[in-house]
Amino acid sequence: MAQPSTCSIGVLGAGAWGTGIACQIAAHQPVVLWGRDAELMRQLQGTRINAAYLPEVTLPEALSVSADLDATLRHAAGPQGLLLLAVPVSALRSTAQAVRIFNADKPLGARVQRLVWLCKGFEQGSGLLPHAVIDAVFAGMDAPPATGALSGPSFALEVARGLPVALSLASADAALRQSAVAALHHGAMRIYATPDVIGVEVGGAVKNVLAIATGVSDGMGLGHNARAALITRGLAEISRLGVALGGQADTFMGLSGLGDLVLTATGDLSRNRRVGLALAQGQKLERIVATLGHVAEGVHTAQTALQLARAHRVSMPITEAVSRLLDGKLSPREALEGLLQRQPRGE
Ligand SMILES: NC(=O)C1=CN([C@@H]2O[C@H](COP(=O)(O)OP(=O)(O)OC[C@H]3O[C@@H](n4cnc5c(N)ncnc54)[C@H](O)[C@@H]3O)[C@@H](O)[C@H]2O)C=CC1
Numbered sequence: 026m027a028q029p030s031t032c033s034i035g036v037l038g039a040g041a042w043g044t045g046i047a048c049q050i051a052a053h054q055p056v057v058l059w060g061r062d063a064e065l066m067r068q069l070q071g072t073r074i075n076a077a078y079l080p081e082v083t084l085p086e087a088l089s090v091s092a093d094l095d096a097t098l099r100h101a102a103g104p105q106g107l108l109l110l111a112v113p114v115s116a117l118r119s120t121a122q123a124v125r126i127f128n129a130d131k132p133l134g135a136r137v138q139r140l141v142w143l144c145k146g147f148e149q150g151s152g153l154l155p156h157a158v159i160d161a162v163f164a165g166m167d168a169p170p171a172t173g174a175l176s177g178p179s180f181a182l183e184v185a186r187g188l189p190v191a192l193s194l195a196s197a198d199a200a201l202r203q204s205a206v207a208a209l210h211h212g213a214m215r216i217y218a219t220p221d222v223i224g225v226e227v228g229g230a231v232k233n234v235l236a237i238a239t240g241v242s243d244g245m246g247l248g249h250n251a252r253a254a255l256i257t258r259g260l261a262e263i264s265r266l267g268v269a270l271g272g273q274a275d276t277f278m279g280l281s282g283l284g285d286l287v288l289t290a291t292g293d294l295s296r297n298r299r300v301g302l303a304l305a306q307g308q309k310l311e312r313i314v315a316t317l318g319h320v321a322e323g324v325h326t327a328q329t330a331l332q333l334a335r336a337h338r339v340s341m342p343i344t345e346a347v348s349r350l351l352d353g354k355l356s357p358r359e360a361l362e363g364l365l366q367r368q369p370r371g372e
């Protein structure tokens with residue numbers, strides 16, 4: 026059982042998720058939320074409301090906000106520090122590089138020593154999972170930070186409001202698992218640890234693609250049966266790809282797999298699900314993405330997941346249908362017909 030411990034936490038990325046989790050953590054740990062937009066952070070400091078990304082919530086008094094990256098990294102540095110990267114996958118590499126630069130000229134005790142990312146997806150272009158991006162950034166550095174991924178079913182708004190949530194903290198490093206859980210597990214936020222980083226990351230990445238699929242299905246009025254079928258067969262796709270990439274089969278039945286898939290595929294707070302709902306109404310993807318105001322990682326993940334599936338000879342028909350729909354090669358109806366016309370097979 027993890028013991029509560031005081032930890033100086035920095036959160037990089039003041040979007041919905043960075044803001045939401047920082048609100049929750051502020052109830053028990055000193056936390057600084059950093060955002061790159063100085064004007065937005067000034068407004069946030071004044072109004073205590075993140076109007077652009079989480080307007081429903083008033084920030085707790087205890088939460089500090091900052092546009093000063095160096096000061097935030099100093100807050101999260103040292104043996105009692107923990108840095109959370111709450112930026113989208115597309116910004117993970119550059120954000121981690123900033124941490125590497127910060128660490129480079131410092132004695133060990135003044136460096137960021139523990140780093141955990143919250144993003145879900147594959148890096149576009151390289152196709153890398155987040156842990157591999159982080160490994161690449163810190164490659165060749167003496168004493169790189171201990172690292173891990175935090176994932177699981179967690180809509181930012183509910184977490185910000187202090188509602189119950191359970192998450193997976195994945196790290197190959199047992200000490201990081203123990204200390205990060207001790208720092209974050211508190212009140213209504215339960216953190217479960219696992220060494221299976223790949224499994225946790227693949228579950229978090231691919232469930233977004235399947236949330237788009239269920240959004241399309243529900244938007245077309247196909248019913249609860251269709252949604253249950255997509256979730257169940259989608260979980261089979263996640264598991265097949267995840268195992269092929271080195272994840273453990275059990276992980277996909279846990280919080281970061283089944284848990285996050287069910288949440289995102291059924292909950293209307295999901296941006297990915299909302300993309301699917303809008304596609305079913307015939308809206309154009311560019312317009313949907315432009316008006317969403319937030320990242321919907323599944324839009325970027327579908328094609329990479331499909332490429333990886335092909336490279337590993339893994340069957341992912343739902344992911345393929347979503348990818349072709351997003352590419353404009355299929356209409357929602359054609360995507361559905363393609364899935365329904367598949368030959369019968371063993372479950
Ligand atoms: N919103 C949610 O409920 C949850 C989101 N996530 C994941 O967390 C990640 C972030 O999601 P959200 O915060 O919801 O996205 P968002 O779209 O609400 O906010 C993204 C934030 O990242 C910042 N950002 C973008 N590029 C940046 C860069 N190069 N440097 C610094 N900051 C940059 C933006 O300014 C913005 O503040 C995504 O991978 C998402 O899948 C995970 C769990 C829950």
Ligand SMILES: O=C(CO)COP(=O)(O)O
Nearest residue numbers: 177178179180295296297
């Ligand atoms: O990952 C999430 C919940 O766990 C958030 O999902 P969306 O990005 O679809 O909103």
